[in-house]
Amino acid sequence: MTPEDRFPGPEHPDSGPRHQPDLDVLPYGTYYEPDPNGGYAATGYEAETYSGYGGARYLEQHWPATGPDQGHTVHAQNGPHEQAGYEPTLPDHPSPAHGGHPGPGAQSDDPPTIELGPPLAEPGQPYHPYPAPAPGEPVGPLYVVGDVHGYLDELRTELRHQGLIDADGHWSAGRSRIWFLGDFTDRGPDGIGVIDLVMQLAAESAAAGGYCRALMGNHELLFLGAARYGDEPVQSTAGTASFLAAWRLNGGQQSDLERLEAHHISWLSRLPAIALEDGHLLLHSDTTAYLEYGESIPEVNDAVHDLLADEGVDEWWDCFRRFTKRFAFRGDSGPTAVRELLDTYGGTRVVHGHSPIPYLTGAVHADDGMPPHVPGPYVYAEDLAVAMDGGVTMEGRLLVSRLPI
Template sequence: MSIASGAPGTVGAVDVEDAPLYVVGDVHGHLDRLEAALRDQGLIDDEGAWTGGAARLWFLGDFTDRGPDGIGVVELAMRLAEEAAEVGGSARMLLGNHEILLLGVYFFGDHPVPVAGGATTFREIWLRNGGLQWDLDRFTHAQAQWLASQPVAAVVDGYLLIHSDSNAYLEYGSTIEDIDAEVADLLRDPEPLPCWDLFRNLTRRGAFMGDSGADAAADLLGELGGRHIVHGHTPIPYQTGEDPATISGPRVYAEGQVINLDGGIYLGGPCLVARLPLQERRTVVSGADDETLAMVYDIDDDPAYG
């Protein structure tokens, strides 16, 4: 069953360009708040049409689940990709764990998958992670093909863009090109268990926190390139213990090597859209770092997982 067309231009590192670079953190179905954040940056107008000109926009993944209109977010991203390209800009995305889970439940909904202590199904894990039947009912094969053709990592202007704060990407290759090509092959003719393993790997988190976090970040940058890692996946409030309503911008940590753009939107935090390089780097040091080092699954019945 082929679900990815291997669309050209979706794999590998991206050259530095003389155009503004914007990155979007996790959206989780909050379409209205995403549109408001993009408007604030001058990237779309009141009708949601692209106004960013030659700007480059990257979504870090997790479009769906936990919010009211995940498929609306997918539709917006697909349309902006076309509109931006028409005027010399670009709007692109990276796959997050929730995109992999959505593809899994779409194609293998009731197929059993292994978890600690037994087995469950893609559908059960999707529901436990905030999956909405409303989104699944609207999800089309064309949307599935588009999502499955997107990369999981890119280097842009010296920034290593990934969804998860994890080194699990190295399980799929030792270069950006190899990793994206391996994932594209996996999703082009998917089998249930490799798809499940990809989801599990992209749910890992916390690799760049704690005493060894800066070294882990430096190691990943040394392997894949770039000077700074930019990720989403782990809400900033989980890292710092802050009230989500007080989050006002990205978090810079791991001795300045890592930027977190997940404002915790489904917890009440902001939808973060940041222009890189950051004008003001917000660094928070908190003992909460160590609490997420062992997280593997993104499962909703445990409040520690986001």
Template sequence: MTQGAGQGPVVRTATLRDFRVPPYAQVPVQGHSAYPQPQGAPVPEPPQRQPVAPPPAQQVPPAPHPGNAFPEEEFPDGYTPTERDLPVINRGDTLQVSVTPDAAPEPAPGVPGPGPGPLYVVGDVHGYLDELLVALREKGLVDADGHWTAGNTRLWFLGDFTDRGPDGIGVIDLVMRLSAEAAAAGGYCKALMGNHELLLLGAKRFGDTPVNSGAGTATFQAAWLLNGGQKNDMDRLQEVHLQWMSRLDAIVEQDGHLLLHSDTTAYLDYGATIEDVNDTVHSILTRHDADECWDLFRKLTKRFAFRDDGGADAVRELLAAYGGRRVVHGHSPIPYLLGEVGTEDADGEPVVPVVAGPHVYADGLAIAMDGGVTMAGRLLVQQLPLAD
């Protein structure tokens, strides 16, 4: 948040992220095999993005960029930087696919014609609209003004558009607009339901209504704030955003890739087929039952099912039910899956995570796409399939 002329210092209240597995997500999922959650102490806080001083009053501020973003180098009122906290397990048996940043934007990847265009996926955005626009431009999916330039390309967002970052509503506005522009060009831009969409919907609909969390009582409002909820997002949230989020699918299969947000087998609780899962999730959101919505949020906040012993079997369990040859997910940041957070170099300095690209693991059956943009990582946009 940037202070205006004549304003005093602004006090920022640090809030926790849901990078750790919260207590309400640790209740075992019934009906299929359970996979243990990781153990470990909280890790040191990585460097945070710092607000930049505003331009002098006599200067004309930069115009807002596409997606209803805030002016460059300026945080909106109500933006709260958040801390990081997640158990870390060092791993040496995983593979990270290197994706070298482009020196210049790529040519438009899709051209109108028969058959589907190339397939791209986008990891967790969490309100970082500037970073999203840069990543999309680097892949040739949008132009300098943020408009679709990718012809019949197919683009899937894997969920978690809001919270933690400064402009979650701007991200949703951009994705909604790109959906219309892509359809007009012969392609499409679609999105999946993330746990933070469920959290924002619940905070708006149910507020401080107590829910049965499985570990006592809780509220959506408290959980939303605890997990990086931003006041400026809530203030700008409109009915069109609520309707859009509530209609998102939870899981889809594309070209042999099973796309979903969370690295958990909890989707199996909601149906034996992709259609069943999506219909069940939509029905739950339609019924507006706080306890039922909380249980859905709790289960889709679980993580790490595909990591460690039994991880490949967990992926196979999902693939056997829903089809596909690989799972592609967001939710769990790659730096944590790789064990690169909380470590020190030879001089005792904290190691800053470097995310080169998607993370392939679980015997090559899972691809993680959350590049950790909220922890100075990278917002990933990747074409599928990846080379084996």
């Protein structure tokens, strides 16, 4: 466990960051620094593509965020340290903490979804489906985005630098494809703003013939758990804890919880845990815990979605803890762990977030007081794994990179 992820123990349920022993991590990979003058050349990938749930579902462009029966906001009743019994729930949703689960009526709070289609047109305007690729036309370039953690301004800057959005923050990349690798919230100042931007780009990219999709990270599980279960006790290996306490301890921002709405919850709950694109196995966490949820990509994604829909607080907590594991791909046994995932789910290389590159390389332990140097994605485990968490929360970088690397 790194200082990036901590859980409250039984004696210190509200304790802050505690000293962690230094990690014995040595560099054993290489950085990838893209050619700044290199443009996009159509590669015509024809490898299997399977995203399961990804961006095939997204909010209609004109789904109302507010209204008498929609867009409910979850508000905290007290300050961030005055909520011993705080348990945010949405209107008309039975509280899971008291044995209830959202019933059939709760579905009315869900935003409408469309399978592989563009946003709805304005009333009275003609409907134009997004253009289908012409015969023989190559697919657009594929990009991945590492952990954002609420750093909205940095995200906009990097997307703009890559030519994926325009100066106003709207999709400008045509048929390009983007996968976010999870962890939108916590630690940074505007997690909800990040989620809103990704949802917006999902709709705008589909209208242009591309797509913007996202994986579920461990911080999505933590954020959803804090909103749904609050201070309800869970049995963890560290003793009795709660989602809300763990969320605060891991950088949860009260402003994000106060701005969380029903359509955010619905969208986050549907994100896939794993995807395969152009031979790249996309994961949030550098762990083999995915193997515990299924032997195929659809099985893993279905298992996680079923758990979020039906299971109780302890099952949620167990899932969160499993996907918080890290560093399975480093060291002598790392390539074997990567190959086990690739043999099971397909692909030729794993691309992941979750573990900041400065921890993987040991740069976090520099004694000169300078921010860690992260020139680009980090390729390791005999070139079978690519790390994309540039450590934006520790003065590193927010990485947006085009695949393949």
